[in-house]
Amino acid sequence: MDRIWQWAWDRYGTRYSWAICAVASSVLLPIYLVMSFIVVAFEESGHYVEVAAVTAVAVPVLAYVIILPGLGRIRVADQRAAGHEVDRGRALDVTYTWAREAVVRAMGASAVGLALLLIIVGAIAGASESRLVQYGILGAAFGAANLLIAAHSFVEAALRPVRVAIAGDTAIGDSLPRSRPTFAAWSSLSIVAAAFVFAVCGAALAAVFDRVSEVPVLCVVIGCVMTVGFAVPITVGAVFSPSLRPIRDLAKGTERVAAGDYSQRLPVVQDDDLGALAASFNRMQAGLAERQRLQAAFGTYVDPALATRLLEQGDDIFTGERREVTVMFVDVRDFTPFAEANAAEDVVARLNALFEIVVPAVVDAGGHVNKFLGDGALAVFGAPNDLADHADAAVTAAVLIHRLVTERFGGDLRIGIGINTGLVIAGTIGGAGKLEFTLIGDTVNVAARVEQLTKTTGDSILLTHQVVDALVSRPPELTDRGSHELKGKSAPVKVFGLDPVGC
DSSP states (O other): OHHHHHHHHHHHGGGHHHHHHHHHHHHHHHHHHHHHHHHHHHTTOOOHHHHHHHHHHHHHHHHHHHHOTTSGGGHHHHHHHTTOOOOHHHHHHHHHHHHHHHHHHHHHHHHHHHHHHHHHHHHHHTOOHHHHHHHHHHHHHHHHHHHHHHHHHHHHHHHHHHHHHHHTTSSTTTTSOOOSSOHHHHHHHHHHHHHHHHHHHHHHHHHHOGGGTTOTTHHHHHHHHHIIIIIIIIIIIIIIHHHTHHHHHHHHHHHHHHTTOOOOOOOOOOSSHHHHHHHHHHHHHHHHHHHHHHHHHHHHHSOHHHHHHHHHHTTOOOOOEEEEEEEEEEEETTHHHHHHHSOHHHHHHHHHHHHHHHHHHHHHTTOEEEEEETTEEEEEESSSSOOTTHHHHHHHHHHHHHHHHHHHHTTSOOEEEEEEEEEEEEEEEEETTEEEEEEESHHHHHHHHHHHHHHHHOOSEEEEHHHHHHOSSOOTTEEEEEEEOOTTOSSOEEEEEEOTTTO
16 A cells, blocks of 8 residues: 555645545445445345445545545645645644544544435435434444544555655654554554444344355355455555554664664654654664764774773773783884975875874784874784783784885885883873873883884884793794893893894
8 A cells, every 4th residue: 555655646746635535535435335235235125226326426525525635734745746845844744733634524524424325325225214313323333433443544654655755854754743642542443443343344244144144154254255355455455554654664774773774764754653753763863873973983083992992881981900011113214304395284194194004004913003103103912902912913013014114105214113012001091071091101111212223223123022022923033133221221121123024
C-alpha cells in the first residue's frame, strides 16, 4: 500500500486529495456492498442490482464528506504538489490538524452514512418499519467500528508522501505536537473494532445461508472467505500494514547508525508517538554525528591513542604515574636559515610534510607523538598505553622516518633523531581548563641532548646505551660513539650511532 500512495502522489500530486478520496472509495465499496447485499438477503428480495447502484453512488459521497478533496486544510497537499510556495512548518502542521479532523469526521460520517444507506437498501428490499430501525442501528454500529479500524492508520499512510515532500530532509517536523491517543492505543482500538466487524459479518453471513445449521463446516468456509477476501487485503494490507512503516524506517535507521552512517534522517511524518520516536531518533543520530565530528577533531589535535583513552575514561583523566618508556626526539637540521629565506606559508608546508611522515610512523609503531616543538617533535613509546619492547618500536620508527624523509626530500631536508630509555613521570598537568598530557624526567632531557649530539657525531640517529640494553633485537648497524658530556648530566653518557641505510 505504501507504493500505491507514493505512486498516487507522483502521478496525481496536484490532485492528490482527490486520489485519497478515490482510494478511500475503493476500500469502502466492497465492505458496504456486502452489508447492503446482506440486508437484501435478509428480506429475501431480488433487488441486488438496484441496491448495488445505490451503494456505488453512496460510497463516493461518503468518501467525499470524509476527505473533502480540494477543500479546507487538505488543499495544502495540492498546492505543494503544484509547486506553490508554502510555509513548510505551517503546511506540515496543517496536515496534522486535517488528519485529526478527518478521523473524527470519518467516525461520524460513516456511522450516519451507513445507517442511512442500510435503511434505504431495506426500504428498496421491502423491509418493515421495525426492521428499518434495526438496519439503521446495524449500519451505525458497523460503520463506526469499520472506520475505527482504519481512520487513523489510513489517513496517516495517505499523508505520508505529502509530509515527506513538505518536510524534506529538514527538522521542521521534529518539534510539532503529537496527537492522542498513542499508536498503541489506536492499534488496540483497531483490533477490538476488527473483531467486532468480522463477528457481525460472520453472524450475518451465517444467518443468510440456511444450510450453516445443517453443515457446520460452512462456518469455516465463511471464515476463510472473510479472511482472504477482506481481512488480508483490506484490514491488514490497506489499513494496518502502512501504519508500521515508521517502525520499519526506524529499524533500517538503527542498522545505518550501527554501521556508522549518520547521514540520513528519518522522515518525521506520523502524527502520533511514532512520529515523536522518529524525531527522538533523529536527535540521537545528530548527537552521535556531532560526537563523531568532535572525536575526529579531537583526534586531529590530540594523538589518536590518547584521544581514545580520554574518551573511554571520561572525567577520569590521567594521574601521574612512573613508567619506563623510550623517548625519541626528531629535529630538522639547519632549519633556521630555511625559515629566514622562505615565506611563512612555505615554512609551515615543509614542516607539515615532515610531520606527515613522522606521526604515522610513530603511531604505527605503537608510539605517541606527545608534542611538536617548532621544527621538531617529541615521541614516546610506552605511554600513555603500555607497549612491550618499546625500545625496539622506537628504533623501528626512527629508521622508517629517516628512510621516508630521505626518499621524499633528498638532501633538501636533513633530520637528527635522539633516542633514550628510562623512567619518566607520565601524567596530566595544567589548570584553568587547559590540560596537557606530558612526560617529566631526566630521560626526556637526555633524549633532547642526544638529538643535539647528532650534529657533533655526524649520525642521523643516536641511541643511548640504555636504549641498546633495552633492545630485544639489537641491530648489527650500531656503532659505538663513546661517552659524551651532556648538559645537565654529571657523568658522561655512552651513545651509539645507527646507520639507517643498512637497517
